[in-house]
Amino acid sequence: MKLSLRIRILLFFAAIALGVIAMIAVGLWLARALIVDAAAFDAFIQGAILAVVGVCLLVGVIAYLFDAHVARPIEAIASAMRARVHADVAKAMDAEQARYLGDLAAAACATTAQLVEGRGALAESIARETTRLSADKSRLEHLLADVPPAVLLCTGRHRLVFYNGVAQRLLADPGQPVCLDRSLFDYLDDGAVRSAHRQLLEAGSPEAVVEFVCSPLMSTRRFSGRMRLAADNGGAEGAYVMTLRDMTAELTAFARRDALLEEVFARTRAAALPGGLEDVNSVLDELEAKYEKLHADDDTAFATRLKPGDIVPAGRQEPLHSVVYDFDLLARSHPDRITRAHLDELAYVVFDTETTGLLPDQGDEVVQIAAVRIVAGKRVRGEAFDLLVNPGRPIPPGSTAIHGVTDDMVAGAPRILEAVERFHRFAEGAVLVAHNAPFDMEFLYRREKQIGKSFVNPVLDTVSLSAVVFGPWEEHSLDALTGRLGVDLPEDLRHTALGDAVATAEVFLKLKTILAGKGLERFEDVLTEVRRHGRLVKDLNAKVAV
Structure with a gap:
């Protein structure tokens, strides 16, 4: 284990103190052989003990001062320099904390100031060159945010790399917002998705498209999906693009119209038979009224049957959701x-x-x-x-x-x-x-x-x-x-x-x-x-x- 500078300096002074104590002990051992008078030797030992205590106190005080005015400032300067080198901190260093280190603090401040200045100039240059690209990227994100279907890009291990605002609205619930690098199966039942993905891998063609129907977890809704392998996948084998559309309302409408059609056939046939109990015209009038109501209800539910020239009121527009993505996730590993x-x-x-x-x-x-x-x-x-x-x-x-x-x-x-x-x-x-x-x-x-x-x-x-x-x-x-x-x-x-x-x-x-x-x-x-x-x-x- 690498010892910190402060520990090494403390050990250095401890070694000095132990060395001095060892020298005093050797002196006592030699004095014992030369001094015959026991009383004189006892006085000599007492003096040596006082000397040891004095040496320990002196070394301890010097070590403390060295730690406070040398070791700590050196580590503080090192930490401050790392913060400016690695964490892009632009705040000027405080040279006063290392005033006992001679020109070291001033030199470190000048070096980091030059680094910050150079980094700022480089960042400004890069910012000028990328302004147009950023504007194009922003326009693209704006366009993709609320395209009609939900759009998702997933890795071959079914982890989210990209999703648009429609996908966020379609898949999220209050307790489970859509998040990057989460498993797609935190939001969707996996059976149909895995089957579609397996078909694409077996086909092995970037042009192949698989359509399927799936459901979100803990919900009765039904989604229609389209999946194809991602051509530019960043080296992630099996990555795919998927679009989803909520077809629950449509299926419900189709079911209601099928039921109405069955009723039309049954009641018309019953009225047309000899001895029928219902008048055909009255039956047709009643069924037509049901159809008109059903049609109106569906129009209200979908709110999308606009005639040419119609303008959608501002109050009916949903707020724009941003596109969220990180394409680096395509090549990201997941350690066990x-x-x-x-x-x-x-x-x-x-x-x-x-x-x-x-x-x-x-x-x-x-x-x-x-x-x-x-x-x-x-x-x-x-x-x-x-x-x-x-x-x-x-x-x-x-x-x-x-x-x-x-x-x-x-x-x-x-x-x-x-x-x-x-x-x-x-x-x-x-x-x-x-x-x-x-x-x-x-x-x-x-x-x-x-x-x-x-x-x-x-x-x-x-x-x-x-x-x-x-x-x-x-x-x-x-x-x-x-x-x-x-x-x-x-x-x-x-x-x-x-x-x-x-x-x-x-x-x-x-x-x-x-x-x-x-x-x-x-x-x-x-x-x-x-x-x-x-x-x-x-x-x-x-x-x-x-």
Whole structure:
């Protein structure tokens, strides 16, 4: 195990102290042979003991001063330089903290300033060159967002890489939003999809198209789908593009019209037979009225039968949903053991809670949960969880003053069990990240038995990660970290669950990059390093073997 600079310097001074004590001991041994008078030798020993104590005190004071004015500043400068090199921090370094290191601090400040300036110039140049491409990309996303069918791109292992706004509306439910890198079968019954995919693989042609009918989980709706293999699949064998259309209303309309047609035949035949009890004209009039009502009901249900020149009123338009995608996921691997995974191979849910107080064991409860997702090393802008929670008890004014959540705001909100269960579904399969995670996790762990589900997710705490990066002696509050790492957060979002979740996510991304720069690229490496700072926070990964 590599020792830190401070430990090595401490060992250096300890070696000096032990060396001096050893020399005094040798001197005593030689003096014992030369001094005959026992009383004189006892006085000599007492002097030696005082000398040992004095040497230990002197070395201890010098070691402390050396640690405070040399070792700590050197490590602080190293951490600050890593933050500017790896985490794109533009804030100027504080040279005053290393004033006893001669020109080292000034040189480090000048070097990082040049790096930031050069990086800014390069970024400005790249931004100018990519403005047109970004505009085209934005137009394409706008066009794809609400195209009539739901459009999805999946890997050969049926994990989501791309979805548009229609797919989000079609597949999502309150407890299971559509998310990148999640399995398609979290939303759809797998039988028809797997069969269609298998047919395409057997055909082996990028031109082949398979049509099928499938259903969402826990629903009676029916979707019609079309699937073909993705031609530009980024090297991911079996990746495919799929479109879905909700045909439930159409099938219902067809069934009603079939029933009406059967009634037409039956009643017309009965009226036309000799001795029929019904008049044919009256039967036809009644059936025609039924048909007109059925036609009108279907028109109202579909709301799509527009005549040429008709204009859709603005009030009938649904809001535009963004396209969400990350094509890097096509080539992403999924290690069998999470501890062996590189940090960017994992999905993260960064969350924060607001509560009635700080004592969950004395009845304090959650009033808001918010979270954002990080996939493939990037925050997914279109995927977030933000839910007010009815705590079942009054919210103290002191707590409201901090997070702004009032009793009126949560009056109609879901109760805690429903909220925790919905969050469990959102976070399933991801590493949970929070600032001072033991506090937030305690509120979730307390509800596991009641919802019948356990939070088995690995957990990372940005407090411990900050200690690994900047040293345990630094301040590790969220405000301190956002300032140190140059994370901007609007003041109106501070101390809200979503605002703190976003801030924690941005802090985590920068810390993760710095950790990778220190050679900590796998989850097991980070976990091992974090456990060295176990005294800061409770270990929430006791069951995660390294």
